[in-house]
Amino acid sequence: MQKLVLTIIITAFFGIASWAQVHSKALAASDSTSFSVNKKDGWLLYNSLVAPWKSDSVVVGLILQHDRNINWNQEQQVGKIKQQSLFPQVGQTITIILIQDTYQFRVDKNGKCYLRLVSGSIPGESGPVILPVKVKYKK
Numbered sequence: 001m002q003k004l005v006l007t008i009i010i011t012a013f014f015g016i017a018s019w020a021q022v023h024s025k026a027l028a029a030s031d032s033t034s035f036s037v038n039k040k041d042g043w044l045l046y047n048s049l050v051a052p053w054k055s056d057s058v059v060v061g062l063i064l065q066h067d068r069n070i071n072w073n074q075e076q077q078v079g080k081i082k083q084q085s086l087f088p089q090v091g092q093t094i095t096i097i098l099i100q101d102t103y104q105f106r107v108d109k110n111g112k113c114y115l116r117l118v119s120g121s122i123p124g125e126s127g128p129v130i131l132p133v134k135v136k137y138k139k
Contacts, residue, residue, distance in 0.1 A: 034086075035062065035113075037079040042066055046130070050081050053136055058086045060105075060113070062133040068126075072117040075104075081111035086139070094135040105135050 037045035046063035053059040060081070070076055081087060091108040101120030107113050115133070122129050 034082050035060075035079055036082055037064070038077050041077065042069070043076075043078050044128075045079070050083065050086055052086070057136050057138055058088070059136050060107070060133065063130065064115075064133060065128050065130045067128050068122060072122050075106065075114045075116040078113050078115045080113060081107070084111065087111040088137055088139055092137045094137060096133060096135060098131070103131075103133075105133055107135075107137055 033048075034050035035045065035048035037043045037048075044065040046065065047061075048063075049059065049061035051059055058081075062078070064078055066076075088107055088109060091106060093104050093106045095118070096103040096105055098120075101122075102118040104116050104118050105113065106115075115131075
């Protein structure tokens with residue numbers, strides 16, 4: 001019995017260590033060319049895309065991570081678009097629906113980006129939250 005318990009503990013330990021290494025490598029390799037994540041407030045960036053979409057719009061694609069230690073119902077600054085030519089002329093708020101949860105993503109005229117949970121609940125039971133964000137807005 002002790003041998004079985006020890007085997008399970010060792011297997012779990014290596015599984016957790018492997019998971020942490022994969023996430024660390026993904027975070028280290030993230031493309032932050034066009035978007036700077038708000039690390040000061042605990043946001044992490046797996047990947048980003050900020051690019052022109054047609055002649056008058058911009059597409060933003062982000063994969064963000066944060067611990068659960070913030071008020072998700074209040075607007076949180078997640079980062080900033082780097083290229084000034086992609087800033088909107090006026091601030092814009094875009095609704096994001098992820099299965100049963102609704103978020104609002106706001107881009108202000110200075111390129112700062114904010115996120116908040118409008119309805120639903122943050123995903124998962126514990127550990128960090130990883131959110132995909134894909135929005136389009138008018139320049």
